[in-house]
Amino acid sequence: xxxxxxxxxxxxxxxxxxxxxxxxxxxxxxxxxxxxxxxxxxxxxxxxxxxxxxxxxxxxxxxxxxxxxxxxxxxxxxxxxxxxxxxxxxxxxxxxxxxxxxxxxxxxxxxxxxxxxxxxxxxxxxxxxxxxxxxxxxxxxxxxxxxxxxxxxxxxxxxxxxxxxxxxxxxxxxxxxxxxxxxxxxxxxxxxxxxxxxxxxxxxxxxxxxxxxxxxxxxxxxxxxxxxxxxxxxxxxxxxxxxxxxxxxxxxxxxxxxxxxxxxxxxxxxxxxxxxxxxxxxxxxxxxxxxxxxxxxxxxxxxxxxxxxxxxxxxxxxxxxxxxxxxxxxxxxxxxxxxxxxxxxxxxxxxxxxxxxxxxxxxxxxxxxxxxxxxxxxxxxxxxxxxxxxxxxxxxxxxxxxxxxxxxxxxxxxxxxxxxxxxxxxxxxxxxxxxxxxxxxxxxxxxxxxxxxxxxxxxxxxxxxxxxxxxxxxxxxxxxxxxxxxxxxxxxxxxxxxxxxxxxxxxxxxxxxxxxxxxxxxxxxxxxxxxxxxxxxxxxxxxxxxxxxxxxxxxxxxxxxxxxxxxxxxxxxxxxxxxxxxx
Numbered sequence: 001x002x003x004x005x006x007x008x009x010x011x012x013x014x015x016x017x018x019x020x021x022x023x024x025x026x027x028x029x030x031x032x033x034x035x036x037x038x039x040x041x042x043x044x045x046x047x048x049x050x051x052x053x054x055x056x057x058x059x060x061x062x063x064x065x066x067x068x069x070x071x072x073x074x075x076x077x078x079x080x081x082x083x084x085x086x087x088x089x090x091x092x093x094x095x096x097x098x099x100x101x102x103x104x105x106x107x108x109x110x111x112x113x114x115x116x117x118x119x120x121x122x123x124x125x126x127x128x129x130x131x132x133x134x135x136x137x138x139x140x141x142x143x144x145x146x147x148x149x150x151x152x153x154x155x156x157x158x159x160x161x162x163x164x165x166x167x168x169x170x171x172x173x174x175x176x177x178x179x180x181x182x183x184x185x186x187x188x189x190x191x192x193x194x195x196x197x198x199x200x201x202x203x204x205x206x207x208x209x210x211x212x213x214x215x216x217x218x219x220x221x222x223x224x225x226x227x228x229x230x231x232x233x234x235x236x237x238x239x240x241x242x243x244x245x246x247x248x249x250x251x252x253x254x255x256x257x258x259x260x261x262x263x264x265x266x267x268x269x270x271x272x273x274x275x276x277x278x279x280x281x282x283x284x285x286x287x288x289x290x291x292x293x294x295x296x297x298x299x300x301x302x303x304x305x306x307x308x309x310x311x312x313x314x315x316x317x318x319x320x321x322x323x324x325x326x327x328x329x330x331x332x333x334x335x336x337x338x339x340x341x342x343x344x345x346x347x348x349x350x351x352x353x354x355x356x357x358x359x360x361x362x363x364x365x366x367x368x369x370x371x372x373x374x375x376x377x378x379x380x381x382x383x384x385x386x387x388x389x390x391x392x393x394x395x396x397x398x399x400x401x402x403x404x405x406x407x408x409x410x411x412x413x414x415x416x417x418x419x420x421x422x423x424x425x426x427x428x429x430x431x432x433x434x435x436x437x438x439x440x441x442x443x444x445x446x447x448x449x450x451x452x453x454x455x456x457x458x459x460x461x462x463x464x465x466x467x468x469x470x471x472x473x474x475x476x477x478x479x480x481x482x483x484x485x486x487x488x489x490x491x492x493x494x495x496x497x498x499x500x501x502x503x504x505x506x507x508x509x510x511x512x513x514x515x516x517x518x519x520x521x522x523x524x525x526x527x528x529x530x531x532x533x534x535x536x537x538x539x540x541x542x543x544x545x546x547x548x549x550x551x552x553x554x555x556x557x558x559x560x561x562x563x564x565x566x567x568x569x570x571x572x573x574x575x576x577x578x579x580x581x582x583x
Contacts, residue, residue: 061073064076148161237294251316254315265536268536269538272306301439303349313447320444332408336395349392352412353431355431414439425495447477447479450535459535460484461538463487463571485527487514494514509531516568534575
């Protein structure tokens with residue numbers, strides 16, 4: 001997963017990195033004038049061109065519906081698009097009908113044939129509740145949705161309400177700008193286009209929601225809950241981030257899981273903890289209302305890595321991997337102690353990134369320190385420390401700060417030495433693959449409960465496998481891997497996992513799937529018949545639309561890559577459905 005950055009190109013060898021340390025929300029949207037007047041936007045023609053529709057299609061839709069009805073024009077355009085892509089309109093049989101779209105995807109026990117029950121259920125709700133439910137499913141909080149409806153009135157369309165929320169968010173982030181102010185700066189072209197693309201995606205998801213074939217009973221409960229729960233606040237992150245407890249310390253022994261969350265199979269989902277507002281509430285809603293376990297890996301190694309995990313694993317009788325990893329920079333990298341300045345008080349590293357600092361940056365640091373001798377000024381110290389924290393620089397000589405090497409990152413993340421080295425893999429690719437991986441010791445602590453449950457080995461469906469963090473963790477725990485179906489789009493990562501599998505002389509079966517969207521009900525059922533089902537579904541979807549450092553495409557679960565979370569749920573839902581039928 002590529003993480004875009006706005007860092008100066010002189011300071012990094014890549015264009016992106018991953019960091020969890022920035023909790024500040026990055027909101028974008030189109031500010032409008034007073035709600036009653038509707039959202040501020042260019043001409044209708046330009047508006048839909050900016051959303052990505054072709055000129056001919058827009059002209060035809062406007063001619064058919066007139067310029068006064070933007071909603072009808074949009075529906076017509078989406079219909080044209082659906083005709084061009086008939087896959088969206090057709091299911092592939094009873095198993096495929098349980099597949100969830102990005103918005104419409106709760107687990108159910110039975111399915112209808114044409115989706116009419118679902119649509120009828122939505123239509124029976126009051127208009128305010130229907131709009132509120134739609135906005136909540138778009139990713140807005142119930143409070144934001146309710147406030148927008150109160151501002152704009154019941155006659156406002158969902159598009160106008162969404163624009164209203166975006167404008168309110170921008171006004172909230174701006175000094176001295178109040179909603180409804182008669183003068184609002186026109187958004188720049190890039191902001192408008194970004195929001196338009198997002199809006200188009202959300203509306204397409206709404207249409208998929210109408211077409212989905214899930215039965216209406218539990219869906220209705222969800223919609224009513226979302227509509228009524230307007231006072232719900234965003235999920236709080238525990239501090240300190242120790243989850244249900246740490247090794248050798250007093251821990252929470254049990255928790256109550258919803259009946260729908262119980263296995264088989266066990267499942268385990270991971271992503272960045274400090275995601276945009278509402279993301280973890282949404283993920284939790286889809287994953288059977290299980291609350292995330294927030295854990296910072298600084299309690300397991302010498303580097304911070306703030307993550308959230310939603311799973312249905314037992315939490316009692318966990319145990320850590322041995323030997324226990326060292327937890328300070330000086331213990332992990334003892335040769336740096338000789339050169340470590342007294343004014344650098346760091347004992348742990350920040351989140352390990354997907355790229356590294358450039359030689360130019362380390363040269364600037366050396367020159368800045370050389371100019372001041374042994375005791376640099378406070379200003380220089382602050383500058384150097386800021387760069388060292390940002391890029392995880394360590395001291396390797398007199399006034400010489402250097403980035404971590406891939407081998408050192410492997411060690412910090414709990415992978416075996418040379419796990420990503422050789423085989424045609426470049427240094428840059430090693431940084432990227434490692435930066436996007438699990439911290440093995442942390443994940444192994446959670447998965448350790450499986451050892452006694454599966455003494456003869458385990459069948460694993462590994463989604464977004466990366467370089468095999470889950471597989472390495474299970475193997476390190478002494479859990480035999482009977483069968484692993486690994487889904488990973490990166491050929492580099494697939495080669496790394498395959499190489500590790502062969503080097504560790506695994507006796508089980510490893511199957512590669514190169515694209516999560518190719519994994520449909522038929523393929524899953526074949527795998528499950530072959531191996532007798534899956535004991536564990538594990539993975540973490542790409543996080544580059546969620547991380548605080550990503551200023552360009554931090555779009556939450558609507559982002560191009562992070563929306564793949566819905567594929568995790570889709571596949572998990574299918575596995576539960578197929579196993580429920582006892583295939």
